[in-house]
Amino acid sequence: MATSHGGFQLIDSQHVGDDKIMFGANGVNSCVQDLLVFYKAMLDASEHSDNDNPFKNIEAILSGHMPASGPSLLERSYALGWHRSQLPNTIAGSSMNGNYVSDMPVLCRGSKSQLAFYHGGHSTASQNWVIMLPETKSVIVVLTNTMGNGDASNWVASLILETLVDSPEKHNIVAIAETASKRATQLWVELHEKMEKGRIPDTTHKPAAQYVAKHWNHVGNWHMDIYLEQDSLRMAFQGDRQRSHVLTHYHHDVFTWLMTQDENMKHGRFPYTSSGQWLIKFQIKGYEVVGL
Structure with a gap:
């Protein structure tokens, strides 16, 4: 995974x-050669x-089956x-890169209009992209073993696409990727x-022991284990105490497990930068903690 300074650190493989819970999304091992056959x-x-x-x-x-977000004179929808995406157009849906640049580039300007099918996939150990062009029976497959600052697989696929169709108005994809990388780090700040x-x-919280419990979801297949260890309140997803996190008081009965980008990277966790991801709000009924 990428560090805040643009370097990389090895993380454990994501089993x-x-x-x-993600078995349906990425439970198959494959390679470029097999995917091209597929x-x-x-x-x-x-x-x-x-x-x-x-x-x-x-x-x-x-x-x-449904329109994609954002205005476009050419087709942009989800199957x-x-x-x-009817080219020239953005190849942006399902990519993290839309969070890091003001506007995703309209690819293949000046080239012949044709329909492209595409999708990306992400885990903390990889970023992957595929583009299919039925008119020329062309397929672009990009597989990586890295979670970068920005979605490198999307940028690489975009660069290959403009080269493949010989677009007369090619973008400087490398420069756009560098801008996105800086923004990805800035979002952590x-x-x-x-x-x-x-x-x-200046708010207070209940004695730490009152928050200790296994908090289950309604269907009973996922829980958060809140427990005390050396006077620290800790949280473990699915009870996995080898990968637990310290909870610090935020305000009232709300706690946080907020990390820096590099701390998050060392834990091998997905780089979410929305504040709601990092807040644990305990539900109180009377004087009792009844949920979170």
């Missing part, structure tokens, strides 16, 4: 098994029906698991400033 079969199915082709409902899968401004000073 995904059938007992993990997407070629999808493109073949979009052209003609074949009993040997595993994609039987490709028209429904690739058809636009079933795929973004649709702004997060800490926002958290400090939102704190109500």
